[in-house]
Amino acid sequence: MELLDAFLPYLLPIVYAVAMISVFMGLCSYSVLAERKVCSWIQGRVGPNRTRVPLLGHIPILGNLLTGLGIFQPAADGLKFLFKEEIVPGHVNKFYYMLAPVLALAPALTTMVVLPFGRYVDADGITQPLVLANVDLGMLIILGISSLGVYGIVLAGWASNSKYPFLGGIRASAQMISYELAMGLALLPVFMWAATPGSDYGMSLFGAVQSQQTLWLFIWQPLSALIFLVALFAETNRLPFDMAESETDLVGGFHTEYGCFKFGLFFVAEYAHVIMGSALFVLLFLGGWNFLPGLADPWGESLIGTLLSIAWFTTKVFFMIFFFIWMRWTLPRFRYDQVMSLGWKILLPLAVGNLVFNTIIIALYDTFTR
Amino acid sequence: MATTTKEVSIGDLGARSSAHETELQGETMALNVGPSHPTTHGVLRLKMQLDGDVVKSCDPVLGYLHRGDEKIAENMTYNQFVPYTDRLDYLAPLANNVAYAMAVEKLAKLEVPERCEAIRVLCCELARVSSHLLGVGVYGMDAGAWTVFMYTFTEREKLYTLFEELTGARFTTSYTRIGGVARDIPDGWLGRVLEFCKGVLPVLDQVDKLLTRNRIFMDRTVGIGAISKEDAIAYGLTGPNLRACGIDLDLRKDKPYLGYEKFDFEVPVGTTGDCYDRYLMRAEEIRQSVSIIRQCIDQFPEGSYYAEDAKKIFAPQKAKVLTSMEELIQNFMIVTEGPQIPAGEVYFEAENPKGALGFFIVSKGGGVPYRLKIRGPSFCNLSILDKLIPGHYLTDITVILGSLDFVMGECDR
Numbered sequence: 001m002e003l004l005d006a007f008l009p010y011l012l013p014i015v016y017a018v019a020m021i022s023v024f025m026g027l028c029s030y031s032v033l034a035e036r037k038v039c040s041w042i043q044g045r046v047g048p049n050r051t052r053v054p055l056l057g058h059i060p061i062l063g064n065l066l067t068g069l070g071i072f073q074p075a076a077d078g079l080k081f082l083f084k085e086e087i088v089p090g091h092v093n094k095f096y097y098m099l100a101p102v103l104a105l106a107p108a109l110t111t112m113v114v115l116p117f118g119r120y121v122d123a124d125g126i127t128q129p130l131v132l133a134n135v136d137l138g139m140l141i142i143l144g145i146s147s148l149g150v151y152g153i154v155l156a157g158w159a160s161n162s163k164y165p166f167l168g169g170i171r172a173s174a175q176m177i178s179y180e181l182a183m184g185l186a187l188l189p190v191f192m193w194a195a196t197p198g199s200d201y202g203m204s205l206f207g208a209v210q211s212q213q214t215l216w217l218f219i220w221q222p223l224s225a226l227i228f229l230v231a232l233f234a235e236t237n238r239l240p241f242d243m244a245e246s247e248t249d250l251v252g253g254f255h256t257e258y259g260c261f262k263f264g265l266f267f268v269a270e271y272a273h274v275i276m277g278s279a280l281f282v283l284l285f286l287g288g289w290n291f292l293p294g295l296a297d298p299w300g301e302s303l304i305g306t307l308l309s310i311a312w313f314t315t316k317v318f319f320m321i322f323f324f325i326w327m328r329w330t331l332p333r334f335r336y337d338q339v340m341s342l343g344w345k346i347l348l349p350l351a352v353g354n355l356v357f358n359t360i361i362i363a364l365y366d367t368f369t370r
Numbered sequence: 371m372a373t374t375t376k377e378v379s380i381g382d383l384g385a386r387s388s389a390h391e392t393e394l395q396g397e398t399m400a401l402n403v404g405p406s407h408p409t410t411h412g413v414l415r416l417k418m419q420l421d422g423d424v425v426k427s428c429d430p431v432l433g434y435l436h437r438g439d440e441k442i443a444e445n446m447t448y449n450q451f452v453p454y455t456d457r458l459d460y461l462a463p464l465a466n467n468v469a470y471a472m473a474v475e476k477l478a479k480l481e482v483p484e485r486c487e488a489i490r491v492l493c494c495e496l497a498r499v500s501s502h503l504l505g506v507g508v509y510g511m512d513a514g515a516w517t518v519f520m521y522t523f524t525e526r527e528k529l530y531t532l533f534e535e536l537t538g539a540r541f542t543t544s545y546t547r548i549g550g551v552a553r554d555i556p557d558g559w560l561g562r563v564l565e566f567c568k569g570v571l572p573v574l575d576q577v578d579k580l581l582t583r584n585r586i587f588m589d590r591t592v593g594i595g596a597i598s599k600e601d602a603i604a605y606g607l608t609g610p611n612l613r614a615c616g617i618d619l620d621l622r623k624d625k626p627y628l629g630y631e632k633f634d635f636e637v638p639v640g641t642t643g644d645c646y647d648r649y650l651m652r653a654e655e656i657r658q659s660v661s662i663i664r665q666c667i668d669q670f671p672e673g674s675y676y677a678e679d680a681k682k683i684f685a686p687q688k689a690k691v692l693t694s695m696e697e698l699i700q701n702f703m704i705v706t707e708g709p710q711i712p713a714g715e716v717y718f719e720a721e722n723p724k725g726a727l728g729f730f731i732v733s734k735g736g737g738v739p740y741r742l743k744i745r746g747p748s749f750c751n752l753s754i755l756d757k758l759i760p761g762h763y764l765t766d767i768t769v770i771l772g773s774l775d776f777v778m779g780e781c782d783r
Contacts, residue, residue: 043520163401167423167764239514240586248409248512248768330580332587333514335765336423 016132017113024112024272029074031271031321037070038325048073081264089160089257096159101258101265104152107145108272114138115279116206118289118310121301129206130310138205139191142280143184146235149273150176153237153244153254156266160257168253171336172244175234178343183231185351186224189358190217190284205280209288216293218285223354225285227347232281234343236273239328243336278320282313286320289313398426401764405434409512409768412778414752420764428759428767430752435782443742447708448474448548451742456542458746458780461504462497462723463543464533466780469720471546472627473729474709477716478548480680484671486550487628491666492563493536493545494628494720495659499570500529501723502610502652502659505775509649510581512772513590518577525570532566535559548709549684550676560667567660574656581649591646595758595770602643605757606750609725610651611774615643621721633662645773652775682710708737724748724775744783748776 004011033048040047048070057063057072066072088094116129116138128134135141150173157169191203194211208217218225234241245253252258255266282288289309291298299305299312334342404415413434419426439458443451455470456463468490475482482490503522510518530540535556537543545552581587597607602615612619620637622630638654640647676684685704686697703710713735719728725747732741751774759767 039516043517044524045520163399171423242514246514246765248514249765251408329517331515332510332581332584332590333765334586335590335763337763338589 013132020112020132021109024109024275025268027275028268028271029078031275032077032267033070033074034321035271035325035328036073038322039329042326042329051076078264081261081267084260086261087259089162091161092257093159093161096155097257098262100152100156100159101262101269102152103155104149104269105265105272107147107149107152108269108276111142111145111276114141114205115276116209116283116288117279117313118306119206119209119299120303120306120309125301127210129209130306131206134204134206136204136207139187139203139208139284142205142276143180143187146273146276147176147180149235149269152266152269156258157244157254160254162257164250164252164256165254168244168246168250168256171246172237172254175237175241175243175336175339175343178340179231179234179347182227182343182347182351183235185348185355186227186231187284188355189224190221192358192362193217193220205283205288208284209290212287213290214294216285216287216290218287219293221285221358223350225281227351227354228284229281230342230347232277233324233327234339236277236324237270238274238324240331240334241339242333243339246333246336248333274321274324275317278317278324281320282316286316288316403767405431409771410778411508411771411776413782414771414776414778416755416759416767418759418764423763423765425759425762425764425767428756430755432749432752432778433782435778437783439783440742440744443739445738447737448711448739449704449709451739452546453542453544456544458744458783459501459722459724459727459748459777460541460779461777462501463541464493464537464545465497465501465720465722466727467543467546468494468628469718469722469727470729471548472720473716473718473731474548474711476718477714477731477733478680478683478709478711480549480677480683482550482677483673483675484629485673486675486677488666488671489551489555489675490546491628491630491633492663493551494722495663495666496529496532496563498659498723499656499663500526500533501775502656503529503570505652505723506577506649506656509652509769509772509775510577510587512768513581513587515580515584515587518580521573521576521580525566525573528566528569532559532563535562547676547684548711549680550674554675560670563663564667567663571657571660574653578653582653588646590766590769591649591773592644593642594645594762594766595773596642596644597754597758598643601754601757605754607725607754608747608750609721609723610655611648611725611751613638614640614647614651616641621719621726627718627720630662633665635659635662635665645769648773648775684709704737710737711735711739719745722747724777724780725751727780744780746780746783748778748781749783752776752781 037047049068051070051072052058052063052067053072053075057067088097113132114135116131116134118130119127120130122128153172154169157165157167157172160166190208194208194217237244242253245255247253250256255263258266287293289299289312291312299308398419398421401418401420402415403418404410405413410416415431415434417429417431437457439454442454452467452470455466458466503526507519507522533543534540536559537545537552597611597615599615599617602612602617607615608619616639618637618639621627623637635658638651638658640651681700682704685701690697691701711733713733715730715732717728717730719726726745727747728745730743730745731739734740758770762770
């Protein structure tokens with residue numbers, strides 16, 4: 001017992017982390033299902049509706065309903081990836097070829113550490129975030145680590161030693177680097193407004209959410225929100241920016257030479273990035289777990305309040321994931337050079353202009369209100 | 371096509387790629403696209419030299435779907451070749467059936483009754499709607515808009531159900547015979563065709579909303595793959611691809627057949643000949659075809675669906691064969707020796723969805739063609755590829771190929 005007490009401080013974070021990864025991976029696989037279902041609804045189809053598991057799938061009404069909704073489909077998809085034959089083409093560089101999918105997924109899972117997903121009121125009556133590590137540089141960590149995600153794609157393209165993946169990898173790296181600039185610059189005004197000088201939460205996501213208790217930053221900073229959203233689409237490699245995959249001209253893009261579970265990892269990584277991006281957008285611009293603009297913190301101090309805050313946050317995230325899917329099945333794809341010129345010639349100047357504008361406004365505001 | 375490669379690749383380094391030539395140095399990358407590749411819609415192969423993302427030269431390689439249809443035709447009777455015409459432009463088999471039957475009838479100087487003509491007009495126009503629906507949908511998919519493809523393909527499935535009612539097959543229809551069609555239209559079929567026409571227009575409007583003024587789609591297509599009038603004529607382009615360049619040539623108007631002169635329809639003509647114009651042409655042609663179908667059904671003639679006086683060409687009714695000696699002999703002769711077509715040469719081309727599909731037939735009399743040559747519009751439309759593609763980005767190729775709307779079954783034959 002004493003031993004347990006001694007180890008508990010070390011053990012608990014591990015338990016939390018494992019729990020969070022499990023939930024997150026579950027979300028990833030169900031995002032895949034959501035993509036398939038929403039896509040088929042948009043296109044007037046039915047989508048996966050036949051995967052049935054023993055016992056649960058045969059409960060009279062519920063079983064049919066769940067089967068029809070394709071609830072068991074992610075399990076079938078995952079198992080399929082696991083049981084497929086592991087094919088490694090002869091012309092690849094094996095070490096990097098194997099490393100690439102891991103590198104693609106790891107950053108998305110790592111950023112999760114600093115992602116708050118709800119709030120609770122502690123014994124002292126102070127509102128605290130529900131997060132694995134509440135660091136005051138949360139946003140910087142996310143930007144830093146998520147930009148590592150491109151290495152997985154570039155490495156996949158390079159290690160495949162094949163022309164289509166190579167082109168896909170090159171496009172992905174150029175695109176991601178370009179859009180990170182606009183993304184970072186779009187975020188600066190947000191934090192300039194969210195964090196007053198000298199506060200504890202410089203670049204903290206929790207601070208950003210707390211600052212939106214009365215007014216969501218989406219309404220307050222529409223231009224930042226727009227630039228960030230576009231950059232987010234580019235960063236997650238989703239259509240209309242899926243240059244790295246661009247399946248009509250590059251076959252499969254960077255993952256052309258990948259199969260079975262290695263491809264599955266890329267697949268999950270894409271959705272992990274989508275979920276992370278959605279969560280970020282909700283935290284930064286859609287008020288996180290705050291109820292609605294103008295209604296300050298209706299969730300009580302009790303446990304139920306905490307759960308409600310988590311539920312409300314998740315609802316918003318689901319809406320954003322839906323938005324990602326909706327866009328994908330509505331819009332055509334950009335051409336690679338158009339993506340670059342959009343990033344450098346439109347988004348970047350806009351972001352810089354927005355930053356300068358907000359700096360001036362903040363300076364004036366400070367001068368006149370002090 | 372390959373014979374002109376050298377000459378063309380020198381002339382084509384102009385335009386967009388000339389700016390790059392001075393800036394970029396180093397090796398070009400050879401990239402092989404196809405024969406099995408998502409963008410080639412079949413088995414087209416493109417050998418390309420890439421400078422970065424810009425295509426420097428493109429050498430199309432054809433023939434992966436070559437079946438020797440023209441030679442096959444020499445070894446079978448005229449009617450037996452009808453199923454082979456299904457496999458030319460397999461997205462509009464009915465139109466091929468009609469074009470082939472009309473070529474042979476022109477050689478035999480055979481007039482088909484009005485009702486047969488009306489049925490064939492319906493076949494041609496429904497085939498055009500079917501082909502263009504797929505053309506627009508796949509084009510959208512090439513540009514990345516999958517949903518458009520699903521919308522148009524759903525309509526096409528309804529059309530296939532109509533084809534199935536009419537011909538017994540959804541895909542390979544084999545509907546025409548020399549001197550008529552295989553069977554009369556089923557009861558109530560015309561009503562169902564009208565119903566389909568009513569349903570397809572809202573879908574077109576939907577596609578219109580998704581694509582026509584879509585900023586991304588316009589960025590991808592306006593000014594891309596532009597063909598000049600002179601080039602279009604020099605390379606023998608036909609169909610929507612030609613009309614997109616601003617040349618008003620539609621065989622239904624210019625050399626009316628099947629009584630097309632009776633219908634009131636417009637031939638859309640483009641201005642710039644780029645990928646966007648080609649998309650607009652197809653979308654508008656569907657609407658015009660629907661209008662033709664409605665007019666045709668409005669005044670659908672009564673009468674026979676085959677040329678009754680052509681005793682040596684069109685096989686008699688089965689019921690009569692079993693009861694009458696003369697018909698039995700007639701049936702036996704046509705089945706064993708084929709329709710008796712007089713000696714001579716003929717060339718006939720019809721305005722098919724993809725362009726002018728021509729048949730050149732040499733007959734020495736009897737039931738088998740001495741020589742049959744097919745002019746496939748897809749083949750001629752594709753011949754401009756090595757002129758058209760250099761200077762464009764790799765991603766543009768999907769859009770250019772999609773906008774040319776070719777079918778390799780007809781190209782390679």
